[in-house]
Amino acid sequence: MGAAKRKRVPRAVREQQMMDAAVRTFARCGYRAASMDEIAERAGVSKPLVYLYLHSKEDLFGAVVRRESAALVAAVTAAVEPGAAADRQLWSGLAGFFAHTAAHPDGWAVLHQQARAQGEPFVVEVAAMRAEIVRFVTGLIGAAAKEAGCAGELADREAAGLAHALVGAAESLAEWVNAPTAEGTSSAVGAAPDRPTAEEAAGTLMNFAWTGLDRRMRGARWAPA
Template identity: 80%
Template sequence: MGAAKSKRVPRAVRERQMMDAAVRTFARRGYRAASMDEIAELAGVSKPLVYLYLNSKEELFSAVIRREAAALVTAVTAAVEKDAAADRQLWCGLTGFFAHTAEHPEGWAVLHQQARTHGEPFAIEVAAMRAEIVRFVAGLIGAAAKEAGCAGELADREVAGLAHALVGAAESLAEWANTCAADGTSTLGVIGERERPTAKDAAGTLMNFAWAGLGRLMHGERWTPA
């Protein structure tokens, strides 16, 4: 009898392998320097198959951004304890954010570094993801204001501004936490001479920075220039 015919790999599995390889390649090489040959080799497939499934380098990069963005949004929203106090919900969401960016540093590098620097349509994809997270955080801040009994004192514009500021701070802190060592790796447990913060540590740092001020704001205390 002849050798048994090898089992055909399902398209969804093959596409995931290609996307995983693309994430690693784009994160390490950058969009411009990344080659379809390298992506195909890393995925263990032929370059024509990559083109057959994903059409072009531009479309592959867009697909990677959409996948990584959706995974990040899901991680943040799924981490929130719906019935918890407002500050607990925000802390949980931040913890989910930092946990995901730490566990997927290459996906985060694609979103935060690569996609933003190459213009449309890539920057638009990332902006849509960021807007979704900002809306979610704004909802948490609005809920906190309602819980504190000062919902009418915070205008929608102010809540939106606070949400943008908090998301921006979280992005900056995640970038710091995922800073690569001198050898270019992104999996080291230390940054310089300091231990890499855990997701809970990073979330706690941001809560201490932001929530202390938000908490005072919820109680009617506002900073004004002297």
């Protein structure tokens, strides 16, 4: 009896495997040093197949940036608890952001470090992703102002400015949380004892932004109900 035929992997599945390998390679080696040979080896396929499916290294990197951007936006928006109080919604969105970046440190490194360093068109893709998150956070802040009865006092421009500041702070904190540990691995989801979990990182920003720096310095603390 002859050997059974090897089951063919669907193209869509194979492409995702290649992109998974590419994310890891770009994050660990950097865009310029990453080779299609290494990506093919990580994916367990031949280099010609990578070129056939995903074309050039530039095309592959662009596809990776778009996929990781979409996944991050989806994680943030899906984490927000519908119908919850305004502060709880903002906290849960932040927690979703930190949970996703901790669970996908290589994808975060590609977006936050590699793509921004390579110029157009990659930096444009990341900017579009960031703008989408800022718009979402602006909406949450506007809803919070309305809930507090001060919607008229908080101009749209000020709400957008606060959203930009909050997103920037979240990015900076995520960079620290996901920095490699002394062992050379990422501190994913609170793995390192000196790094906060996703919920703790979100709470840190809430203590700063929601409670207010002045009140926080005097000991005030925000906590989810």
